[in-house]
Each structure stands twice: as C-alpha cells, then as structure tokens.
Amino acid sequence: MSEHPSDLQYTKEHEWVRVEGDGTATIGITHFAQDQLGDVVYLVLPKVGSSIAKDSKMGEVESVKSISDLFVPLSGEVLEINKDAIDHPERINEDPHGTGWMIKVKLSDEAEVQQLLSAEDYDKTLAS
Amino acid sequence: MSSDTPLQRTPLLSNHIAANGRMVPFAGWEMPVQYEGVLAEAKAVRTKVGMFDVSHMGRLYIEGTGSGEFLEHVLTFAVTNLNPGKARYGFVLTEEGGVIDDTVVYQQSPEDGSGERYLMICNAANRPAIVDWLNEHMGDYPGVTMTDFTTESVMIAVQGPAAAAIADSLCVGEEKPSTLKPFGSMAQAVKLGAEGALVEVFIGRTGYTGEDGFEFVADAADGSNLWDALLQAGVTPCGLGSRDVLRLEAGLRLHGSDMDTSKTPLEAGLERFVNMKKDAFIGREALVKQSADGLAQKLVGFKLLDSGIPRHEYTILNKDVQIGIVTSGSYSPSLDTGIGMGYVSSEYSVLANHIHIDLRGRPVEAEIVELPFYHRPK
Numbered sequence: 406m407s408e409h410p411s412d413l414q415y416t417k418e419h420e421w422v423r424v425e426g427d428g429t430a431t432i433g434i435t436h437f438a439q440d441q442l443g444d445v446v447y448l449v450l451p452k453v454g455s456s457i458a459k460d461s462k463m464g465e466v467e468s469v470k471s472i473s474d475l476f477v478p479l480s481g482e483v484l485e486i487n488k489d490a491i492d493h494p495e496r497i498n499e500d501p502h503g504t505g506w507m508i509k510v511k512l513s514d515e516a517e518v519q520q521l522l523s524a525e526d527y528d529k530t531l532a533s
Numbered sequence: 534m535s536s537d538t539p540l541q542r543t544p545l546l547s548n549h550i551a552a553n554g555r556m557v558p559f560a561g562w563e564m565p566v567q568y569e570g571v572l573a574e575a576k577a578v579r580t581k582v583g584m585f586d587v588s589h590m591g592r593l594y595i596e597g598t599g600s601g602e603f604l605e606h607v608l609t610f611a612v613t614n615l616n617p618g619k620a621r622y623g624f625v626l627t628e629e630g631g632v633i634d635d636t637v638v639y640q641q642s643p644e645d646g647s648g649e650r651y652l653m654i655c656n657a658a659n660r661p662a663i664v665d666w667l668n669e670h671m672g673d674y675p676g677v678t679m680t681d682f683t684t685e686s687v688m689i690a691v692q693g694p695a696a697a698a699i700a701d702s703l704c705v706g707e708e709k710p711s712t713l714k715p716f717g718s719m720a721q722a723v724k725l726g727a728e729g730a731l732v733e734v735f736i737g738r739t740g741y742t743g744e745d746g747f748e749f750v751a752d753a754a755d756g757s758n759l760w761d762a763l764l765q766a767g768v769t770p771c772g773l774g775s776r777d778v779l780r781l782e783a784g785l786r787l788h789g790s791d792m793d794t795s796k797t798p799l800e801a802g803l804e805r806f807v808n809m810k811k812d813a814f815i816g817r818e819a820l821v822k823q824s825a826d827g828l829a830q831k832l833v834g835f836k837l838l839d840s841g842i843p844r845h846e847y848t849i850l851n852k853d854v855q856i857g858i859v860t861s862g863s864y865s866p867s868l869d870t871g872i873g874m875g876y877v878s879s880e881y882s883v884l885a886n887h888i889h890i891d892l893r894g895r896p897v898e899a900e901i902v903e904l905p906f907y908h909r910p911k
Contacts, residue, residue: 443774444572446864447840467842469571469864470774472893498570 407528408436410502414518415527416478421502424518430479433506434466434497437531442468445494450475450486450507457483459517463508466497479517481510543588544687544756552770559773560658562589567772574775575866578742579909582693583771584763587741591660592683592750594641595667596650598676604638604651607670607815609798609807612651615640620716620737623806624798625655625663626816630823631794632801633666634659635786637739639718652735652750654688656788670815687756691768692746692779694909699766700747705731710747713738723751725758726765734759741776743783743907778863781872784834784905790845791832791860791874799823800876802832802904830857831882834904837871841892843899849875850889850896856881859890867907871897874904 413421419438423431439445447467457463463477486508490496497505512518522530540563549556554565565586567574577583595604601613610623620639624632639652655663664681671677691699700710704721713719718737725732732755740746751759764770777787786792792801799807799820807820837843843862848855857877865872873890881888884903889896 443567444570447842467864469778469842470566472842472844 407524409524409527411524413502413524414521415524416476416521417527417530418476418478420476420478422478422518422521428515429484429509429511430481430518431506431509432477432479434475434501435527436501438473439498439501439505442466442473443470443498444468445497448491448494448497448507450491451483453483453486455483457481457510459514475507477508477510478521479510479512480514481512483508484511485509541589541684543586544753545586545588545689545760548757548760548764549586549770552764554770554772557773560589560656562657564589565770565772567774568770571772571774571778572866574769574771575778577769578693578744578771578775578779579867580694581769582691582695582699582767583769583775584760585690585692585771585773585776586687586760587690587748588683588687588756589657590683590688591653591655591657591663591681592686592688593653593655593664593667594650594680594682595653595677596648596680597678598649599674600649600651600677603671603674603677604653605811605814607667608636608638609814609816610638611808611811612638612640617642617644618718620718620739622716623808624803624816625666626798626814626819627794628815628819629794630797630799630816630819632788632792632796632798633794634663635788635792636663637716637737639737641718654748658789685753687749687751687753687759689749689751689756689760689763690740690742690746691749691763692740692742692744692771694745695767696744696746699763699768700736702766703762704736710736710738713747715739723749723759723762725755725762729758729762732759741783741785742779743785743905744779744909777861778866781861781863781874782865782867782905782907784874784907786832786874787861796832796876797823800828800830800832828879830876831879832860832874832876833882833901834872834874834906835888835890835899835901836865836868836906837873837890838887838898838900840871841890841895841897842871843873843875843890843892847873848891849877850891851881852889853896856888865906871899872906873899
C-alpha cells in the first residue's frame with residue numbers, strides 16, 4: 406500500500422504539495438524522501454515574505470547521513486514556515502505529510518499546479 | 534574495486550533482512566547501514582546495549598615458532614610480552630611510516646607453552662593489502678604461518694553499558710566475560726537459546742563505540758543462531774551508520790578516512806600506540822625522523838558552534854584561507870552539534886582555537902576541542 410496520500414500532489418524531486426483552493430499551497434517532502442534521508446537533524450527554510458521561483462532552491466534538509474537541497478515546485482510568496490519543524494526536525498521523519506510540513510506559499514501562477522503528479526503517478530516513478 | 538564485482542555477504546545476511554536492515558555496499562561487502570534508525574541505534578548503545586555485524590573485518594591467525602618476533606617486526610606495538618589472552622591496538626606501517634592499517638592483535642598461545650598463536654583483526658577494505666604485506670615480510674621467519682579465516686567465521690560486537698550482563702547471561706562457564714579487563718579475552722561456551730546447542734565462542738573485551746563491550750568470534754555456521762540469541766536477550770541490532778557516529782564521538786580514527794598510507798600515526802595523534810622503545814619495526818626510522826623534523830600537519834577534533842554537519846573532504850578555513858581538510862564528520866547526538874576530525878597545518882592545531890568549516894559555501898565557526906568528544910559515565 407502506498408505511504409503517499411491521494412489528496413496530495415507530488416514532484417519527481419520528492420516534494421508533496423497540498424493545493425488549498427484559496428490560491429495557497431502547503432509544501433513538504435514525501436515519506437519516501439524522509440525514509441531515504443534517515444534521521445533529519447537540521448532544516449533550513451526561506452524567510453517569510455520572500456518570493457520564490459519554481460524549481461529554485463528554497464532550503465536544505467540535513468540528516469545524519471546526508472544533506473539535500475530543497476527545491477520549490479511552484480512560484481509564489483512564502484506566507485509561513487514551519488518553525489516547529491525547524492526546532493524539532495524529527496517531525497519530518499515522524500509525520501512527513503502532516504506536522505512535518507515545511508512552507509505555505511501564496512501561488513503566483515496556479516497553472517503550474519497542472520504539472521504536479523498524482524500519488525499514483527508518483528509511486529510509479531519510485532517503482533521504475 | 535569495480536562496481537560489477539559481486540558483493541561478499543556475511544553469514545548474518547538473513548538475520549539483517551529479517552530485522553529490516555537496509556543493506557548497502559561497504560568495502561566490497563553487503564552490510565546493514567541501519568535498521569530502526571541511526572539515532573535510535575546510537576542511543577541504544579549509549580544507554581543499554583546494541584550489536585553490530587562486523588564479520589566483514591579481517592580475521593587472521595599468525596602462528597608457529599617465531600610468530601611473536603615476526604609481528605614485532607611489522608607492528609608498532611610490543612607483542613612478545615603480551616600476557617595470555619591479552620590484546621593491543623596499533624599499526625602496520627610502510628617504510629615511510631604511512632598507515633597501511635590499524636589492527637588489534639590478541640595473544641592466543643596455548644597455556645601449556647606448546648606453541649605460539651596470535652589473532653589479528655584488520656579492516657575489511659585492507660584485508661588483501663595486509664595479507665600481501667605479511668606474506669611479503671614473512672620470509673625471514675620460516676616457522677610462521679598465516680591463516681585467513683575471515684569467511685569461515687562471524688564477528689559480532691556487543692556494545693553498551695548492559696553488554697557485560699548480556700555476555701554473562703549467555704555464557705555457561707564459571708568464568709564470566711564481565712571479569713575480563715579491557716583488551717582481555719577468553720574462550721567460552723555460549724548457549725544458543727533455552728533448548729539451544731552449546732557453541733564455542735571467542736570473546737574479547739574490545740569495541741569501536743566508546744562504550745564497554747565485547748566482540749564475539751564464532752564459526753560461520755553458528756553465527757545466525759548467536760545473533761538470534763543476542764536479539765532474544767534484548768540487544769538492539771545496529772548498523773554501520775550508528776557505528777560511525779559512535780566511533781567518531783569516541784574520537785576513534787577510521788582508516789581510509791582519518792588515516793592512510795599518506796599519514797603517520799604521529800600526524801594522526803596516535804603516538805601512544807607506537808612503542809618507540811622497540812629496537813626496530815617497519816616504519817620506525819621514518820617516525821624518528823619525522824619526530825625530529827616536526828610535524829607539518831596534525832589531526833584535530835572540532836565541534837561546530839552553529840548548526841550544520843561537517844563531512845568528509847569539506848575544507849577547513851582560517852578566515853578565508855584553507856588550512857586543512859575534514860576527514861570525518863557527523864552530527865553528534867551526545868553533544869547535539871556537528872563534530873568532526875581533520876588535518877590542519879600544525880600552527881593551527883591548538884586547543885580552543887577557532888576555525889571555520891566550509892559547509893558547501895557557508896563558513897561555519899568551529900572550536901578545536903580535546904578528543905574524545907564523548908566520555909562514558911564512570
């Protein structure tokens with residue numbers, strides 16, 4: 406059974422997106438990504454209010470084993486960051502699609518959402 | 534090693550898979566990097582007891598008349614004066630004083646004085662080089678033979694404050710492992726489960742985690758049952774990931790990262806494992822000369838003063854000038870900060886000196902600190 410909820414959308418770079426329907430979206434990394442990383446110990450996120458462009462680097466997630474850049478899959482303005490996850494990076498391992506969320510974004514181009522993957526298609530990219 | 538060389542497997546592969554071990558290639562072997570998670574496993578070893586499959590490490594018997602003298606010639610430490618069962622740690626060096634490998638050697642001669650035998654433990658990646666090196670230098674010692682029994686045996690490291698109680702509970706003999714001093718060893722009969730068979734196990738009070746602990750060596754055929762008996766006794770399976778964190782916290786150098794044939798034990802800060810009172814051993818003259826000339830670089834331990842994790846081959850800076858390179862780095866759960874070891878120009882290798890580590894373009898301040906980073910509670 407998939408660990409990736411069907412009400413979220415995904416990228417090949419292992420981010421998930423929850424499109425909220427009011428022109429905003431919440432973004433995090435997938436269960437698969439946190440499992441590959443192992444224990445996360447540091448999280449670096451962009452400043453609230455900053456503008457981010459699709460596919461640009463928005464931060465870093467660092468586990469005991471490795472460090473990975475975080476890429477933002479949608480353009481917009483950062484409305485909120487998950488300070489609790491910065492203080493408690495283990496949230497990303499424990500609940501990657503819930504309390505381990507990373508940023509909330511006000512979308513500047515909602516058409517970009519069309520390029521995201523369904524849970525089913527994301528799981529297919531993992532299997533291939 | 535080319536990537537299409539098939540990986541070697543230890544006799545415990547099915548145990549690792551049963552315990553959800555994540556298997557990765559390491560030094561030509563298929564080894565578990567983690568089970569539950571690196572931090573949970575490191576915590577188990579620091580607070581209770583964990584076990585590691587270290588069967589990939591080389592196990593060699595050096596035996597026969599003159600084997601002690603032969604080992605004196607190729608090792609940096611004294612061998613012939615080892616008491617029965619006792620072990621020492623040190624190095625095999627090139628003529629230039631570079632570290633071919635670090636090793637633990639146990640004296641295993643029969644107590645009736647009928648012969649000589651030593652057990653040498655070497656790193657997995659260095660086993661071929663060590664076997665070649667020993668063969669090359671054995672010519673003057675015709676009575677000495679070497680047997681590589683790595684693949685006919687298993688080795689399991691049981692580490693943590695509860696390791697002694699666990700080891701005692703498994704051993705049926707009157708002489709208990711908890712009576713061993715550090716670097717002591719004994720042969721013991723171990724019972725594998727309530728109805729289980731008795732098997733002969735060699736137990737040394739050694740390890741690579743900074744905790745009390747033991748290393749068990751048994752026949753390959755008994756390995757799987759021995760692992761299961763330890764599991765049933767409550768020992769947490771631990772992978773290479775936590776082993777690396779624990780050894781770094783304990784200030785223990787890793788050959789291939791923190792030292793190799795381009796570094797001497799003096800540069801690595803391990804002169805206490807080099808016995809310069811010995812007349813002659815391979816590499817001694819080079820160390821005498823280096824000692825007289827002074828060291829250009831030295832290994833230091835450092836901890837980061839801001840968030841981030843130093844990693845192998847990151848640059849060490851003084852202001853914005855490179856003064857060295859990181860050889861080992863990790864997040865330290867015991868200190869809750871990034872820690873590392875690396876070589877710096879000697880002039881900067883001063884305790885409490887502040888340096889910077891280049892974390893992918895972000896210079897983070899670090900302080901040079903005494904090794905080890907972690908001391909186990911007395």
